[in-house]
Amino acid sequence: MEFEQRKQERRALVQHLLAQDWNVFGTLKFVNGRTTGRKTANKLLRSYWNKVDRVIYGKAAERQNMRVPRWCFAHEGADHENFHVHFVIPSPLQDTEQTCCLLNAVWAQHHAQTAPLAKNWIMPVKDRAAVTSYVTHEYWRMGSDTISDNLCWDNAQLNFAPNDNYTQQQAHRITRAASPLWLQQAQQALNDQKAQYEASGDLQMMERG
Template sequence: MKKNWRNETHEAWVEDIINNGYDTVGVIKFDNGRYIKPKQALALYKAYWHKVDRTLFGCAADKGYGVQRWCFSELGADDRNLHLHFVAKSPFDTDAFCAVLNGLWSDFHVRTAHSSYNWITPIQHRSKAAAYTAKSTKQFKCDKIGLGNCFQPSPDLTHDTFDAAAQARRITNRLTDEQFEQAFFQLKRQIAETDKRLTHRQSRA
């Protein structure tokens, strides 16, 4: 019964991710997830997502605007390497959004991983991405770090009236050209690697 409950919980998360328009999947890491305390990790992740929302939406973040996302913390195969999985909806071009997220995290704190170690890409295979991102829910435990970083805006809010030029200025004020180019380079590498993995799995099947 316990195992079935865990599977049903995971399947419900996967269904939500698949059916609600998420287009971005990511993993953001620390320089060494084995040597960071959960309390510090929670504080850094919350501060990061606050910075993302303020960068992308400016003062409108105070009115309930923000990146729509579900977040799930994990400890890795050895149960010690703390990191965060997420799915999100991009408020503008998805590739550029992925690069901005990676660039902002990689330069956020001395403990945050370089852009080459994080993994943030457009969703290329919806069901596989959903299952992988939410896999920690099979453990059926309270995920304070994940829950503390989720955000679901009111459905009444729309991005249609946002000033794209002002948004771009806020991004360039936070990221140098070099940081953005490095994050974009990693994005293209990760997309190619994901394509390669999917093709390999399909050929084996």
């Protein structure tokens, strides 16, 4: 009975996700997901997303509560011990690959326990149905605990209209958050991961390493 209920709940969650606007899929890992406790992980993830919001929106992140819309999912891996987080977001930058590189570079530098560039996977979405199936695939076991409510932000601010001055300030914030060298290395990691994914078409590879 519980399995059938979770099956229905997962189907509803998938439908909800497919109705949202997102084009970036990511996996944030830790240096060792088996030793990083969930409490510590969530603290690092909250501070990370707060930083991303400030990089993208500047002071508006706090003054106007501007946030990058995001849907985050905790996974524990096949052995229930390898904690990591998957997410989907709409690219807040016009260049989707730049968004992927920025997010990876900020996470890799965030803390001694956050994984290096090559270990995280953040890519433009190719197949929305495959991504929604993947981010929800631990629902049958974890139930709603797989949804990281404390990290999600499901409230896009549609009345935010950036001007030229805002765009220049945002570029400065991005440079402070991730130097050109970091972004270049993140781009290389992205290129490698895209090549691997295109060769296999298997999202499961993100769990490895």
